[in-house]
Amino acid sequence: MNRPRIASLREEQLFLAISVIVGVYSGLAVACFRVAIEWFRLRALGSALVPAWPRIVLVPAAVGIAIALLVVRFFPAARGSGVNQTKAALYIYDGYIAFRTVLGKFLTSALAIGSGQSLGPEDPSLQIGAGLASALGRLLGLSRSRSRYIAPVGAAAGLAAAFNAPITAVLFVIEEVIGRWTAGVLGAVVLAAVSSVVTEQWFLGDEPLFRVPRYHLAHSSELLAYAALGLVGGAVSLLFVRLVASLRPRLRALPPWTWYLQPAVAGAIIGVVALRFPQVMGAGYEYIDQAMHDQFGWRLLAALCLLKLSTTTLSFVTGTPGGLFAPTLFMGAMLGGAVCGIERHIAPAATGPIGAYALVGMGTMFAGILRAPMTSVFMIVEVSGNYSIVLPLMISNTIAYLVSRRFQRMGLFDLLGRQDGTDLPSMEEEREADIHAVEDAMRSAEGTTLNGEETIGRAVERADQVSSDFFVVNLGDATWGGISRSELVAIGHADGERMLRTVAAPIARPYLYPDQSMEYALRVLHERPFVPVVHRADASRLLGLLALEDVLRVYRADTPPADLAN
């Protein structure tokens, strides 16, 4: 084994070992973060589930001022959810997230969520994990490429610990942050996620986020109700994304002194709403649990969905640090419950338990707002531990995702990134982008194919009938050769009776298959004038030819990507 290879192996092993350590540190940090939120909530709002009214109104407003001071003065990178900051670390800053940002995120998010701002702890946990990983990566002097990926690894660890769901975290980070499934990165992400969940569970137990009731499909026609939930969920997601997208830049455009007041104003409004609907405060997991166990009427559920939408919008657009995952799940649970309540009036016999609708609603809103359709399905399955919910979940999530995408091309995080002036790659757009294949560009080989077993004289006669300057020759044994018209004619004059295969130069492998990507084709083409495109099951069957100008022709014909920001 040579030295560079050994070094590379060591780097790889080191990266995996660091991933485990990152996971453990993230698990510890998230456990402390959760305790900090609760500790502050108890001090600020008291121990009652529904705090006394002066506290409800005053605490979020007063703490809002403190949060604004901290964010504007000391921790500007702690604003918002943290997902884009992690993406920016990966794509812009070579994996760098300042440790100060970790501290700021921890402190300000704990204050915000603990004081009742309508935000959740998951996205901050993701950023805390990413920041810790970044710091550890720097401490260990990782190479630039490894440093870049250590932040998403930490993000997966943070999110896994916050959700108590490693699969969800791995999927989300791969689907939304990294965007690729390379073995090395996947291994590191999985190790970090698992070790963080194990650590977090060691301290806080393995209780799931919600106690999920038993699920069964009451009747196959119930799937229609789930489809309706998908439609409504898509519409509500759209409303939320549009509200955030339109209000956030307007508030940011206000004079800077207003930034100190915005979280406080949001807090005060949330406090007033909470006088009548205390459920809108904080992450609201206990109320998701109650909704899943049929403890609210459908009207209240619908109201809570819309109120949470409004209060979360307020908290988020004012720059208050905190996450969108929990509010998204809250809205989804309430919406699902409301749809179930309506369904009960219409077809009581064909309506399953409300818990199932709430669960599917959560996935639906996750797919609609965060645009992570795979994560949304696996998250609910992982959280519920119920595989049988997959069918309605997939129907509803897909519809919500399609509705949201149809009317709002850019996902929320991509949109926020653009608003912040960072052009981060959109994983969704990359998934949706048309990938050109060889078959889109290859030219027909008809008339340019000669048989190596025929004489050169006969080949010249056939070549005279077409205008091509170059010919592909079947040399037998699934091998192809090439010969130019001038060569063919010259040799034909000299010795017309020779077999063509004796003079045609074999074309070096690899050949191309029609389904292969254009990127791969370009690498295969390299310096060659053209490459045969053959059948996958029978390489002696020529389907076409691909030359560099064919590839360019296709790309030239393509419309350039629209500026999605416009």
Added chain:
Amino acid sequence: MAFGSRRVVLGGLVVALLPAFAFTYLIVSRYKDERQQLAVEWRSRGTVDLSSRPAVAVADYETALSYADDPDDRFELSQALVNAGRYTEAKAQLLTLWTEEPGNGRVNLQLGRLAVHAGDEADAVRYYHAAIDGAWDSGAPAARRTARIELARFLLHNGQNIRAQAELIAMIDDLPPDAALITDVGSLLVDAGADARAMSLFQRALTVRPGYARAERLAGGVAFRSGNYSLAHTYLVDASKAEGLDPVSEDTLAVATQVLTLDPTQPHLTMRERAVRTLACIAVAQRRLAGCSAAADRSKSPDEDLGEIKDHLENLDKLRDRELVRDPDLIDTAMATVFQVAALPASACGPPSTDVRALQLLAGQRRASPR
């Protein structure tokens, strides 16, 4: 960074995990203790508020649950919700417990009660049966009996007498020597139409607790309905001596007393006593017939029928006890006319008096076992 120095840093990070774990353990332990303490505090508040301020108790228990998911708190929360009239939410809470422990007797019993409240017979039967067959932390036999009795009451209320009987019969053998409980079950059997089984239970209750007035009263009623007026009289008199009677039982006792006083066919009587009783019956019939005249116009009975009975009765009026003693067949003839009068409908003759009702019962007995 060289691999060696990286190894040192890595080792340092691993070592640093120890204080990090210790720190996290410390704060998480304190956090858990605080939550546990808050749960206890809010649970105590809930216990205090449960009966007097159920709405407040609901909030108390909900808060307690937010700190520690204790099934007992959830159960108490469901009680508070029931007390506050929030039945749907109470059911939801109980269903949460039921999902986690479908065989919990206490939860099933509460769900059964809620189903009864909602009038859902199928659910009520299902949950009550699950409660009867379910697991109980303590006092299982008593709790199961309670569940079965409640179920029987609900079935009786819904007119499902046979199913109620089945439930009650199923528990007879396991009843403890508790006179009140045995009598309760007997009373339900009476309602379910199983008088014979009820009577045996009342007698069992009286064996356990002699002189237990309620059992005597109910036994008297059963004996009366079964035509054993002597036994009915005995039980009812005993009950009356013990603690007095309710108006219905008093009336029953009066009728039974009259039956025993008027019945000329009782085997222990001398011929003279039979004759005297027959004459008393004739007197009752005459009074009844006199009452009938006033309502005769409204009666649909043909006048000639009433007239014929009158003629017969006038003939009987001439009878003396000596003649009856001499010719016992006359007693049968006279009593046949008396029973004809007693059978005249209330619409024609007004509501029957106690002695007329006694005659009606005697007539019934005669029809059931003609000589």
